[in-house]
Amino acid sequence: MRVAGVARQAGSVLVTLVGLLALTFFMGRMLPTDPVIAIIGQTADQAAYDMVRHRLGLDQPLYVQFALYARDMLTGDFGNALFTGHRVADDLRRAFPATLELASLAILIGVGLGVPFGVLAAVYRGTVFDHVIRIVGLVGYSSPTFWLGLMGLIVFYATLGVVGGPGRLDVAFLDSVEPHTGLLLIDALWDGDTDAFWNAVSHIVLPAAILGYGSMAYISRMTRSFMLEQLAQEYIVAARVKGMSRWAVIRRHAFRNILVQLVTVVALAYAFLLEGAVLTETVFAWPGFGRYLTAGLLAGDMNAVLACVLIVGVIFIGLNLVTDRLYRVLDPRTR
């Protein structure tokens, strides 16, 4: 029974993955320009044209092209990025830690504020506090992240001068941190370089707060509705009747019961940070995944763009799979 379930899930993931590859493959073929002419120019003769076409594999049947494409993608060969002159895989390996660091800090902010706010809003439902949280949340997912970023820079950087500006570090520190993990905060501490550490903190705090605000809005809203659902259950009344204090009931019974659902929400919020990162990184000149994607887009470099799109899709599928598994582990009823 369980083996069959796992097999079916694996099959479904596989099908989605193939669909993902097909989608990016198709996107690559939608280009209005002929890739051969883009390489050799309009004036080349037919023989040269055929040769390049053959070398690109474009004379093969479509399903062979797709198979070759899938093989390349699955082995991590995303081709070369023309606008950087490096291999896309190498570029991504360099860019990803910057995004990981930003997103992780953002999710810490999102969970650290969102969960307590959501619980309190549910407990004090209908009070001023509840409404304030609701409005703060609504503004959070109604506002364009890039705008919040710009406003944050205007207020905290240009006017007040309390945070570092765009980029991960001041120019003076740029080459002083040895890359061990690629995560600047950790690397700086690794070397015991506290100046660089605090400089990195001053740079990351604003983009992380703005990204985290979006997650907080989502997490607090979901936490609130999960909690309301639990607080309306009879076992809550029973626990109160037997003499447990209000907060003990909330902490030990109600909150514990929403933990499983919360894991899913947090994983989803983490995945959606990738989307927010595209715009936030552009605003903050943050040398991460999102900026790489937009730079590739503006340069019209399909290899880089499609690799990024594909990776985001794979991360999404992966996170969905992990949360689904976790759900089964954490919730005894699904076993």
Next chain:
Amino acid sequence: MSGETHPLGNVTRAPGLRAWLTAEVTASPRQASLQRLYYGWRRLRNNPTAMAALVALACLVAVAILAPLIAPEGYDEQNLAGRLLPPSGAHWFGTDDLGRDILARLAWGARITLMIATLVAAIVAPIGLLVGTAAGYFGGWVDAVLMRVNDVFLSFPSLILALGFVAALGPGIRNAIIAISLTAWPPIARLARAETLTIRNADYIAAVRIQGASASRIIARHIVPMCLPSVIVRITLNMAGIILTAAGLGFLGLGAQPPMPEWGAMLSAGRGHLTGAWWLSAVPGAAILITSLAFNLLGDGLRDVLDPRSE
């Protein structure tokens, strides 16, 4: 409307319109459906935030329609002598780096935002309904294939997928609308499928089928109308995200191209003037925020009307 005759007789509707709309016994299907709308409207009217949102959106539509009156000079009237002027009586929201009045561009830009929203809704609703109802009604391999495709599209955040499509199609407002539509149909299809599953085995569907109605007739005449209300609510709720995605594309320079006054593109022009001219980016961003907030609030209100249980 007021002069029309009552289906039951020669009673004119105007004096008793409310009575007609609240009658215990309805005389025609049209009266029944209008009654449902009326009761829904009454519930919505009791929701102050939703009404505020409706007023805000009505103002937006008014501004878009009246743009030629608000700014008869158009959105591209440059005045290089009056560059980067702060907000004042003459220029309520200041001027940009080419001396163009920001209020004028904002008003004309409302047209672009509304055009994107309307076109995306007009493309996404039929596609989502078609795919969702077909998958739900036929079941079997049709369902499996359509929902797999749906899953693939849903495994991306919409902005990333839209970026991929724009990269393939090329920048520009038309391609941005196509790209956003391609990313916005899957949730609608999923919803329509769920609705279809709950009604496909209803007796009235069986009755129509026994009368010999074809599958396409059943779907078009008897299933789609049942799915419409929830689809409309979902599109209203998703409109906030659609507007943010469109603004994001514009901000990255992949949506509307200059000199079009698209709000996201206007905002991005303010990036170079962070220290001096804050209004360049603050004003269009606030407009985007208010619009998407209004759609969120209205969508919440509509959802409450349709489903009184959800709070």
